[in-house]
Amino acid sequence: MNEIEIHNLYKSYGPTKALDNLSLSVEKNGFYGLIGPDGAGKSSLMRIITSLLLPDSGSVIVGGLDPVKDYKKLRLKLGYMPGKFSLYQDLSVEENLKFFARVFGTTIEENYHLIKPVYSQIEPFKNRRAGKLSGGMKQKLALSCALVHKPEILILDEPTTGVDAVSRREFWDMLAEIRKSGITILVSTPYMEEAVLCDKISLMFDGKVVDSGSPDDITSGFKNNLFIIKSANVPLLLNVLRGMEGLKSVNSFGQTIHVVADSSETGKPEIEEFLQKNNVSGCSVEQSPAGIEDCFIDHILTNTTT
Amino acid sequence: MNRFIGFIHKEFLHIFRDVRTMMILFLIPVFQILIFGYVVKNEVKDAKIAILDLSKDDVTTEIIAKLDAAEDIEVVKYLNAYDEIDGEFRANKIKAVVVFENGFANKLTKDKNANVQIVLDASDPNLANILNSYTTAILNNYNKENNINASGVNIVFDTKMWFNENISSAYMFVPGSMALILMVITALMSSISIVKEKETGTMEILLVSPLKPVQIILGKLAPYALLSAINAFSIVLIGNIVFGVPVNGSWGLLILTSFLYIMMALSLGVLVSTIAKNQQTAMFISMFVLMLPTMLLSGFIFPIENMPVVLQYISKIVPAKYFLIAIKNIMLKGQGIPYFWKELLVLIGMVVLFIGISVKKFKIRLD
The missing domain is CATH 3.30.70.100 (Alpha-Beta Plaits)
Structure with missing residues (x-):
């Protein structure tokens, strides 16, 4: 059974179609990329997967659960990093991480091995307020917070947007590292060159998936x-x-x-x-x-x- | 539970980190109570009063002389009939009328009892109150002196407040400030702190976490409930120590009633947060929809009895009105629950109503 299974998904905001007959599947421990420009529907899709939005129609199964009915159980399995930097700017790096660990009923120590590849890079700044971090460091902190409770599925909405090239590269390396612990990763990005770093990708445009497969499959289809x-x-x-x-x-x-x-x-x-x-x-x-x-x-x- | 405590811990960090929040929480209440306390004048100078002496005998003349001799009171007019009082008050020439009943001296010797009525222009409740205590002090003094000389003689006096019969006391500024400050801090701060999570996007993460909506709401409210309780206590304390405002009733009841009002304001704050999309809207609603009526329509500044009928009806839905009645009864009159159980019930009803609507409106998803 695939970790994420979506069939014929529709979602519109008024007259605007955000998702138009979209289907895709992400296998367990997959590293899946949603590639597309702004407005392609990537965020809407991720919000439906994380149970934050209700679909108009279509079937969505995430981790064997229905995000509409079983949202409570599902939310325990998910690690989610929204597109907008969504941490507490007035709390320090460590306080943010501690808070999210506590909210999920765990501690930093318990899952330190999991967040280590990410957190060790910002740990020297753990007493700094999150609002004072650079873009790249903010993203690392956000990723640490999304990971600290050992989720089964990690959903990252444009984690590298607005981040410098070096930090972007580091970020992707970290994702590859995290994946080794068996987590399924779904990540979206508007940067085409990042697509090749995923196992499988879906090219999205106008709420539709225009092509899916491994990056090689897609390029060889040209x-x-x-x-x-x-x-x-x-x-x-x-x-x-x-x-x-x-x-x-x-x-x-x-x-x-x-x-x-x-x-x-x-x-x-x-x-x-x-x-x-x-x-x-x-x-x-x-x-x-x-x-x-x-x-x-x-x-x-x-x-x-x- | 650990989750919930973690959430509350985080809220306290937010509060203590933000200078503006801290100022609103701790400086404004102190300043407000001090300003209100000092603006309300504590002294009366040369208050002009009139006498309606229906007896015109030795005793009344003696008392009138004593009144006139008092430093801050000046007898400027002698009236002939009770009907004249209203006109004199409306002309704003005098602030009080001391009425002696017919056959005053006779009654005093025969029945050992005679009646004096002090009629006060209570459109300025503060002045009226002070004037009342001055005048009664003089009459009491006379009573005392005569009790020593010829035992059993007594002047019975009663006070009538003109224009504002259930006088809103000069000490009203303490309950009034409580109503206002608690409303602002609890409703405004809690609604803003919830809306802020929506605005910065952190609500998105909180929703995806195992925190239940009830935990999120209660976690947001708990710190403010605690801090407002501290505020309520310090307002009463400042009022008591600096301005000598008494707490005549039970402290337990005072705390209970204040806490009920805090709960009401908090549930109102949550309600605002479910309506408001951003912090400005939350602030605007809290200021204009909650704060102004609390100040103007609750009976804090203007007596409800003197309002136009329409506003009197509107005042019925202002929660602070019920709080003020209850708290006034406890603090100033020293009364117990039998005197204001209806008001407490209204407040409880409001808490239930607001929480009910809020929980129903709280979104477990993004819209």
Whole structure:
């Protein structure tokens, strides 16, 4: 039996559809990522799983329990870290952790082994008020608090949003560490590059799951040829390439441009030729395997055009 | 239980860490009671009174002379009929009228008893009270002197408060401040502290924890209940020590009644927190819907009897009104439960009602 099992879930706020016929399953001790931009419905889904929101329709089973009927039992099994920093800013690091331990009927000492990979990093600051911590440290504290009662399922809503790159990396390493103790982890993130760190992911957009599977499954499902073009003048190049035929999409990825070919007829030579014709020089064209973000954009394009 | 204690411990940390909360809790009550205490004047200077002497004999003349001779009282007018009193009060020329009954000296020698009535303009209850005690002191003095000389002679006096018959006493500022301070601290602070958890998102975590809604609510209220009880006690103490406001009735009953009122205010605070979405709204509701009526419509500052009829009806739903009646009976009149059991019942009813609505409205999920 899967730890989280969701079928045909609907949830709307008035006329806005937050979740639209959504299904997914997370296996026991899985490390599952919900990937999608703001407004994709990730938080709503997590709140339904944690029994904080009622679904409109559809079936949800979490840890063998129904979040609507058995919310009391379910809440004991869950560790939840909401998207917004939700700790007591006027309490110190240690006081926050002690409070959550006590509320769940345990102590820091009892589960120290579990929170150690996270808590040991902020322990030197245990007398500092939570409000005075840096973004990364706040998230570590929040994670410690969500873990201190030894939950079976850990639900993390965008834990790395607004956190610097180094801390983000550390945070993911910690999650991998925590998972070793048998906890099922469901985590959401808007950062596509973090998706590969999960076992399995669901790409979410507009309340729907547009694709699910392991990151490799998803990237290998990308059938078209992808070319990465480096240029000093991305906006200009973007304009030029959008005039080229035989391309499915042209998107800027910061300093580079990702170009997806319509068919195998459009290859590296064709693109280089087109650029030369348009008097664009000084750029390099390389064929490349698709990343998660390429797949995501591809799905959105096919979804919105059909 | 350990859970619950942990929660309460956390609440105390919040309270003691926040300077503003601490000031509201401990400085404002002291200041308020001191301000009210000093604003209420304790001295009367040259109060103008009138005499309605229906007897006009030696004894009345002697007493009138004594009254006039008193330092702070000035007899400015002699009236001829009882009907004139109202007009004189309305013209605001005099503050009190001392009425001697017909055949005063005769009655005093024959029946050993004669009646004096002190009629006071109680639209200023404080002044009226002080004036009353001055005048009765002079009459008592006369009684004493004459008891020594010719035993058994007695002047019986009775007081009539004009405009405000159930005079709201000068000492009302102590019960009044209690009603106000307890309402503000308990309702305002507890509602804000609950709404704050909603606003900062910590409620989301509390809901997902094994804490029951009842534990969350009670855990929020317990610290404030304790602190307000301390406040109530210190208000009575300051009133007693600094301003000499008596506690004539039983302390046990006083504590019981105050605690009932605190419970009522707390349940009102929870109710506000279930309605308010953010701290400003909670503050606004507490200030305008709870505090102002407590101050203005409870009989604390303005006697209910003098209010327009509409406001008199509204005052019936102001909880502080019932608290004031009860506490006034205990502190100032020294009476027991038989005199105000109805008021206590109303307060109990309000607690049950507010808690009932709050528990029903408390959300176990996000909306």
